[in-house]
Amino acid sequence: MKSRVYFVPASYDEDDKTLAEKVSKLVKMSGIVEGIAKDDYVGIKLHFGEKDNIGFIRPSLAAVVGDLCKERSQNCAFLETNTIYIGSRSNTISHLNLAHSHGFTYANTGLPIVIADGITGRDHVNLKIDKKHIKEAKIASGIIDFDYIVSMAHVTGHCQTGLAASIKNIGMGCASRAGKLEQHSTVLPEITKEKCLGCGLCIKWCPKDAIKLVKKKAVISKEECIGCGECTVACRVGAIEIKWNESIHNLQEKMAEYAYAALKDRRKGFMNFAMxxxxxxxxxxxxxxxxxxxxxxxxxxxxxxxxxATMDLLIKDAECDRLRDAKDGYPNIDWNIQLEYSAKLGLGNLDYELITVD
Incomplete structure (x- = not known):
């Protein structure tokens, strides 16, 4: 049986009121919050955006989803975990301060925020799943007590998974820091010395101090590197690359297994913001x-x-796969790996019926 996917055309060029009305209608038509029971603990899983980033889902739209959830249960909160890399979201205190600065305050949204893996991202529960890569998934302990998860994902490309959408929002986003490290463990970058300028920007962004300057060239310690990929994005001259081989394949499969663990025995609904x-x-x-x-x-x-459905729409609209475009994307990353493997795990169905909401 085909799964139903609901779609409403929208753009950030529209005013907040119009977008809010579209979000409300979409949520009601799709039924993604209908499974919430009275007194359920409901977690709305989203990404608050890193400092100086503006692409994250607007607080006003997240608030609409929150209000619809609260009509069914008053025990609702935004839900997120800490990162493995250096930045404003690597610990709960700075993470909450950043979320507030981006507009995710109680006054604006009517919801509190739960950072589910503790102050420094160490709090997790080992969930036994016995899959190909992961035997016990390290899921943020705060996730476990939520009865219902509503995922709100901002659709983007990604330097390691090709696509960041619902599966990544849950698979990577519900893991503790140790769980995130486990997913990245086989993905290690390499430096082309001839291209390296010795600027040290990659050193600044490395969360494990795994990069040193040796004779004015960056050198990565394979023993210290955790494979987070921050250095590949930080480098402005393309001197640092991940060899897109089986390791990136495994990362996507591990991410899918973590999504399986986080969603197992839990009621849920999902939204993708393709803007x-x-x-x-x-x-x-x-x-x-x-x-x-x-x-x-x-x-x-x-x-x-x-x-x-999101990717099919993007490809049809652009008449090409922009996420794998040589200039604007990552041509060597097959993002479809995560979808096909997730389907094999029983997370969902690749066959769908697209229903446009007027």
């Missing part, structure tokens, strides 16, 4: 240019069908 689509995700501390026009917002009870 302000950029080459890299909202972890980037900068305002990135968009790589395609705004398409709209999609919703479904099935995260696999949702991500597949």
């Amino acid at each position: 302000h689509i950029t080459k890299d995700c909202d972890c980037m501390a900068k305002d990135e240019p968009t790589i395609t026009r705004d398409l709209g917002i999609l919703a479904s009870l099935d995260p696999v069908a949702l991500d597949k």
